[in-house]
Amino acid sequence: MGLEYSPEVKQVTSVFKEYRNDIDIYTEDKNEDKAFYVSLLGRLVSDTNITIHDIFPLGCKEDVIKACKTDRGKRRPSLYVVDGDIFLLYQKEEPIEKLFRLDAYCVENYVICEESVCQTAYELNGGRFSMDEIKSRINYFGVLKNSLPLIDLFFWYSIQSELFGKFELRHINAFFNMQSAVVDNGKISNRIEEIKEGLINHKYSEKVLESSLIKREEKFEKSIESLLKIVSGKDFLIPLFCNVINHSVCNISLPKEAWKYHLSKTCNLDKLGELKEVIISTCIAYQQKSTND
Numbered sequence: 001m002g003l004e005y006s007p008e009v010k011q012v013t014s015v016f017k018e019y020r021n022d023i024d025i026y027t028e029d030k031n032e033d034k035a036f037y038v039s040l041l042g043r044l045v046s047d048t049n050i051t052i053h054d055i056f057p058l059g060c061k062e063d064v065i066k067a068c069k070t071d072r073g074k075r076r077p078s079l080y081v082v083d084g085d086i087f088l089l090y091q092k093e094e095p096i097e098k099l100f101r102l103d104a105y106c107v108e109n110y111v112i113c114e115e116s117v118c119q120t121a122y123e124l125n126g127g128r129f130s131m132d133e134i135k136s137r138i139n140y141f142g143v144l145k146n147s148l149p150l151i152d153l154f155f156w157y158s159i160q161s162e163l164f165g166k167f168e169l170r171h172i173n174a175f176f177n178m179q180s181a182v183v184d185n186g187k188i189s190n191r192i193e194e195i196k197e198g199l200i201n202h203k204y205s206e207k208v209l210e211s212s213l214i215k216r217e218e219k220f221e222k223s224i225e226s227l228l229k230i231v232s233g234k235d236f237l238i239p240l241f242c243n244v245i246n247h248s249v250c251n252i253s254l255p256k257e258a259w260k261y262h263l264s265k266t267c268n269l270d271k272l273g274e275l276k277e278v279i280i281s282t283c284i285a286y287q288q289k290s291t292n293d
Contacts (some may be wrong), residue, residue: 019051040264077286089158108233116267137248181247
């Protein structure tokens with residue numbers, strides 16, 4: 001086991017890699033996720049003159065926000081990127097200078113699209129099936145439509161988080177139909193009832209719970225777009241399609257870092273347009289300030 005450095009030390013190490021980047025970007029997660037972030041963000045700015053060859057994972061969301069708040073340096077353009085998480089469903093968080101909150105549950109949500117899923121399956125399968133057959137076998141939009149009840153599950157996760165202060169995010173494996181590659185809607189319903197019963201046992205009335213649910217239903221419609229936004233890409237959506245690929249195309253055992261790295265290579269980047277604009281504007285603002293100084 002290697003040495004584990006504090007977020008403060010990890011933040012300082014960016015000094016030694018300044019020559020490799022035009023902007024220092026700090027993220028959540030671990031060193032194992034660096035290749036994924038570099039692949040995704042490198043593609044995002046590939047049509048600009050901005051270079052990103054390294055990013056700096058600091059750990060959990062709280063560590064990234066803490067590092068952002070204590071960053072008083074004006075010597076380098078820097079940006080701190082965190083996930084939207086469960087708070088995306090019910091809480092508007094205060095703006096913090098240099099902090100960019102993703103408008104999705106986590107960064108992994110952005111690498112899931114038909115192109116990235118099917119291209120990954122095609123490459124891992126060694127081209128044995130044509131792309132048309134891969135798309136037919138995976139049935140991307142059919143899988144997502146069948147998985148829409150996950151939206152209700154995450155509504156209730158967020159209600160539990162808001163009212164009780166915490167929630168238990170079980171991996172999607174707990175909701176799979178063991179006989180197929182799809183989620184079992186009965187298992188989802190059972191888990192929702194468990195959450196609801198637990199909240200009622202903690203003295204939250206049916207009226208309070210119903211009101212909380214309506215607020216979420218008014219904010220997020222039951223659509224594929226909402227599914228791809230508020231359901232965890234890391235723990236639910238990517239494992240969901242890994243399961244589909246393993247059942248319908250080829251059985252490949254890869255670590256989760258490898259799956260999302262492959263997806264980052266071909267995913268549609270349109271939903272990351274705002275992040276791209278912030279990266280560009282941060283670099284321009286720094287250049288203008290340096291010129292004026």
